[in-house]
Amino acid sequence: MTELPLVLAMTGASGAGFAIRLLQCLRHAGIPVQLTYSDAALQVLRTELGLRIESCETEFRPELFGLDGAAPWWQRLSDSPPPDLGPQVQPEAPVEVYAVNDLSSPIASGSHLTRGMIICPCSGNTLSAVARAAASNLIHRAADVHLKERRPLVLVTRETPLSTPQLENMAAVSRFGATVLPASPGWYHGVRSIYDLIDFIVARILDQFRIPHQLTSRWGTLAKEE
Numbered sequence: 042m043t044e045l046p047l048v049l050a051m052t053g054a055s056g057a058g059f060a061i062r063l064l065q066c067l068r069h070a071g072i073p074v075q076l077t078y079s080d081a082a083l084q085v086l087r088t089e090l091g092l093r094i095e096s097c098e099t100e101f102r103p104e105l106f107g108l109d110g111a112a113p114w115w116q117r118l119s120d121s122p123p124p125d126l127g128p129q130v131q132p133e134a135p136v137e138v139y140a141v142n143d144l145s146s147p148i149a150s151g152s153h154l155t156r157g158m159i160i161c162p163c164s165g166n167t168l169s170a171v172a173r174a175a176a177s178n179l180i181h182r183a184a185d186v187h188l189k190e191r192r193p194l195v196l197v198t199r200e201t202p203l204s205t206p207q208l209e210n211m212a213a214v215s216r217f218g219a220t221v222l223p224a225s226p227g228w229y230h231g232v233r234s235i236y237d238l239i240d241f242i243v244a245r246i247l248d249q250f251r252i253p254h255q256l257t258s259r260w261g262t263l264a265k266e267e
């Protein structure tokens with residue numbers, strides 16, 4: 042049986058590096074991805090990583106995401122590339138891109154089967170829409186579909202400090218069945234570079250879907266220091 046696709050939505054919270062590294066890992070793992078992004082996400086991708094993607098872009102071109110070619114996604118974050126992802130066991134799967142205002146796309150319907158959905162990074166605005174079942178764009182609608190179909194939905198939120206409405210929205214989506222996975226990395230695994238922080242979060246996201254990876258060591262296998 043062919044693998045079900047995973048929906049990945051990028052919204053306008055800070056932390057674009059988490060999203061691109063995640064996309065890189067999903068492709069490496071051979072997971073088909075159905076991708077959509079808000080206009081604010083494109084602004085953050087440009088501000089933080091220098092990636093210039095137009096909202097009308099619906100053909101997946103890896104170079105636009107810094108995953109191929111002369112301008113890699115990490116060049117503003119580090120002098121060196123991220124750690125290698127290890128041997129590629131599965132062939133790379135396709136990435137399909139849907140415009141955020143295309144409410145007729147497959148992911149807008151519960152009849153379209155998916156493995157689940159990740160919103161990474163997830164803005165307070167999108168969190169609020171998910172908490173209220175607002176469906177005014179494709180990201181909100183797809184999230185609502187995942188809730189109603191009782192499929193995994195992971196929200197990688199990023200904001201600090203958190204307002205009371207945001208805290209209440211997090212509690213609400215958690216009650217409705219979503220997983221709130223704040224972009225808040227641990228520091229106990231021997232942090233030496235920005236990739237240790239990025240990969241900590243990406244590993245936790247992949248774990249939610251039981252996608253194998255070698256991004257970080259697991260607690261219990263780490264050497265304990267005096």
Ligand SMILES: Cc1cc2nc3c(=O)[nH]c(=O)nc-3n(C[C@H](O)[C@H](O)[C@H](O)COP(=O)(O)O)c2cc1C
Pocket residue numbers: 051052053054055056079080081082084085088163164165166167199200
């Ligand atoms: C560079 C930049 C960084 C931002 N960082 C955050 C953030 O970390 N968290 C957040 O909730 N909103 C953040 N925002 C604001 C959101 O982008 C804004 O609320 C937007 O309306 C979200 O729209 P969306 O949910 O459709 O992506 C940021 C905006 C910009 C331009």
